[in-house]
Amino acid sequence: MKNYFSSNFKLGVLGGGQLGRMLLTETQKFDIYTCILDKDANAPCSKICEEFHQGDLMDFNTVYNFGKQVDILTIEIEHVNVDALFKLQEEGLKVYPQPEVLQIIQHKGKQKDFFNKHNIATAPYQRFETSSLIGKDNSFPMVWKSAQFGYDGTGVKVIKSANDLQDLPDTECITEQLIPFKNELAVIVARNAQGETKTYPVVEMEFHPEANQVEYVICPARIDDNIAKKAQKMALSVAEAFNHVGLLAVEMFQTEEDDILVNEVAPRTHNSGHYSIEASYTSQFEQHLRSILNLPLGNTDSKVAGVMVNLVGAEGYSGAVVYHGMESILNIAGVSPHIYGKKDTRPFRKMGHVTVVHQDMNEARQIAEKVKQTIKVISR
Numbered sequence: 001m002k003n004y005f006s007s008n009f010k011l012g013v014l015g016g017g018q019l020g021r022m023l024l025t026e027t028q029k030f031d032i033y034t035c036i037l038d039k040d041a042n043a044p045c046s047k048i049c050e051e052f053h054q055g056d057l058m059d060f061n062t063v064y065n066f067g068k069q070v071d072i073l074t075i076e077i078e079h080v081n082v083d084a085l086f087k088l089q090e091e092g093l094k095v096y097p098q099p100e101v102l103q104i105i106q107h108k109g110k111q112k113d114f115f116n117k118h119n120i121a122t123a124p125y126q127r128f129e130t131s132s133l134i135g136k137d138n139s140f141p142m143v144w145k146s147a148q149f150g151y152d153g154t155g156v157k158v159i160k161s162a163n164d165l166q167d168l169p170d171t172e173c174i175t176e177q178l179i180p181f182k183n184e185l186a187v188i189v190a191r192n193a194q195g196e197t198k199t200y201p202v203v204e205m206e207f208h209p210e211a212n213q214v215e216y217v218i219c220p221a222r223i224d225d226n227i228a229k230k231a232q233k234m235a236l237s238v239a240e241a242f243n244h245v246g247l248l249a250v251e252m253f254q255t256e257e258d259d260i261l262v263n264e265v266a267p268r269t270h271n272s273g274h275y276s277i278e279a280s281y282t283s284q285f286e287q288h289l290r291s292i293l294n295l296p297l298g299n300t301d302s303k304v305a306g307v308m309v310n311l312v313g314a315e316g317y318s319g320a321v322v323y324h325g326m327e328s329i330l331n332i333a334g335v336s337p338h339i340y341g342k343k344d345t346r347p348f349r350k351m352g353h354v355t356v357v358h359q360d361m362n363e364a365r366q367i368a369e370k371v372k373q374t375i376k377v378i379s380r
């Protein structure tokens with residue numbers, strides 16, 4: 001086996017967005033030669049990795065040929081050609097997360113079936129070949145989700161009545177019972193090839209009251225200890241059920257009755273773990289590297305309370321981006337902005353985030369609100 005800490009080891013990453021970019025900070029720390037594949041020549045990783053390859057992540061030959069040039073292959077986005085990954089794995093390449101896992105997670109219907117099969121509590125659902133097959137006699141409201149290629153809620157709609165059914169795109173989909181949850185929580189689990197696991201603390205996703213977008217990610221979640229333990233246990237059992245290698249982010253609902261339901265999982269570093277760069281002993285990005293390289297996992301405890309604010313493009317602005325208000329937030333102790341390096345802004349596009357750390361959670365949460373009000377992501 002190759003030594004990772006040597007000049008002849010190459011790591012390959014499918015996807016060159018912000019998650020890849022933050023991973024590169026850690027590959028540089030460990031001096032790991034990293035090759036990135038992305039279809040966009042200006043992707044956030046394009047100028048800062050050892051090798052940038054431009055190509056389509058869904059194309060068999062592009063992914064296969066890229067994989068042939070590296071020693072371990074990982075992803076920063078799950079929408080990739082899994083057939084190519086299966087072939088590479090057959091030919092002896094280590095692919096983490098494994099193609100078997102990606103194949104299930106890529107498809108919301110298969111993912112829900114997997115939860116059911118493994119007795120992982122989740123909202124009741126139905127699968128449909130196409131939206132027009134959804135019966136009008138269903139109980140409403142319900143949640144419609146496209147089976148594939150949704151992200152940041154783009155493939156999710158709340159259906160209030162049978163009338164709303166006619167506006168749905170004709171794609172394979174699932175419908176779910178609408179859960180009136182108290183909280184949305186997430187837990188990141190790290191698992192390496194030897195089966196060593198570590199769980200990060202439970203985070204809470206606080207939503208904007210009107211716009212249906214996560215506004216703050218709060219660590220630790222302001223919930224009861226026993227609920228937190230239940231959520232962590234649940235997340236761990238999901239990672240074990242998948243036999244997953246790498247990071248697995250488990251999104252959950254805390255119901256009115258304090259039950260925990262798994263909403264969905266992401267087989268990678270995740271928005272809900274960005275706080276860890278500043279607040280944890282081991283950031284999620286370093287932990288992902290440790291997991292896929294089968295190294296000992298790092299301490300997942302937090303050093304301080306952390307609140308993350310997503311920086312998304314303001315409504316009404318598209319084009320070359322400019323960030324307003326950076327100087328004023330940099331004046332506040334414990335505030336660290338991260339800008340993803342995307343050239344153009346669009347309404348609600350994830351352009352960056354800001355982490356606020358503080359010994360006191362309430363202080364951190366208040367500063368986060370100030371940050372949110374101060375920064376504007378607009379076009380020039």
Ligand SMILES: Nc1ncnc2c1ncn2[C@@H]1O[C@H](COP(=O)(O)OP(=O)(O)OP(=O)(O)O)[C@@H](O)[C@H]1O
Binds near residue numbers: 143155156
């Ligand atoms: N069954 C449900 N009941 C109530 N709300 C739901 C349900 N399913 C999803 N939602 C809401 O819709 C949001 C997006 O759903 P989901 O996480 O499944 O989709 P997604 O496209 O993967 O989104 P993202 O990329 O933002 O994680 C959830 O975070 C939650 O707020």
Ligand SMILES: [Mg+2]
Binds near residue numbers: 251264
């Ligand atoms: Mg989600």
